[in-house]
Amino acid sequence: MFCNNDHLAAALVFECHRQGWAVPERLAILGFGDQPNARASMPQLSTIRIRRAEMGERAGQLLLDRLAGRAPEVHCVDIGFDIVARASTQAGQGRPATAAFRPRARRPLAASA
Numbered sequence: 001m002f003c004n005n006d007h008l009a010a011a012l013v014f015e016c017h018r019q020g021w022a023v024p025e026r027l028a029i030l031g032f033g034d035q036p037n038a039r040a041s042m043p044q045l046s047t048i049r050i051r052r053a054e055m056g057e058r059a060g061q062l063l064l065d066r067l068a069g070r071a072p073e074v075h076c077v078d079i080g081f082d083i084v085a086r087a088s089t090q091a092g093q094g095r096p097a098t099a100a101f102r103p104r105a106r107r108p109l110a111a112s113a
Contacts, residue, residue, distance in 0.1 A: 006031035006038040009045050013088060028089040034082075043087030054079045 003009035009031030016023050023029055023043055031038055034049035058077050065072055 001027055002030045002032075004032055006033045006035040006045055006047055009047070009088070010037050010041045013041050013043070013045065024088050024090045030089055034084055038084075038086070041088070046086045046089040047084050049082040049084050051079050051081065 001009075001012060003012060009029050012029055013023050016027055016029075021027055029045065031045045031047040032050075034047045038045040038047045058079060062072050062077070
């Protein structure tokens with residue numbers, strides 16, 4: 001089950017335990033954001049970590065370019081993400097604890113006529 005944030009994923013883990021469902025044996029749970037509660041949950045939550053510092057740097061550079069009158073050539077910026085595999089998805093069973101993903105470079109969107 002993919003949850004759009006780690007807080008919701010932690011609440012789902014709690015509710016699964018309350019209902020007697022084993023995590024991850026009966027339901028694997030993946031959160032988003034790598035918040036501190038992802039490590040505090042039992043079992044610890046697997047999560048998707050976004051690269052906030054890189055996102056901020058790229059956004060700042062795009063803003064500075066725009067303020068300087070330079071139109072950005074890129075309409076879509078992919079910064080990638082990391083999957084942090086933990087126990088809520090049966091991590092650690094011969095698989096790496098963290099996997100990094102870099103999306104392929106995208107071409108700028110064509111202007112519509």
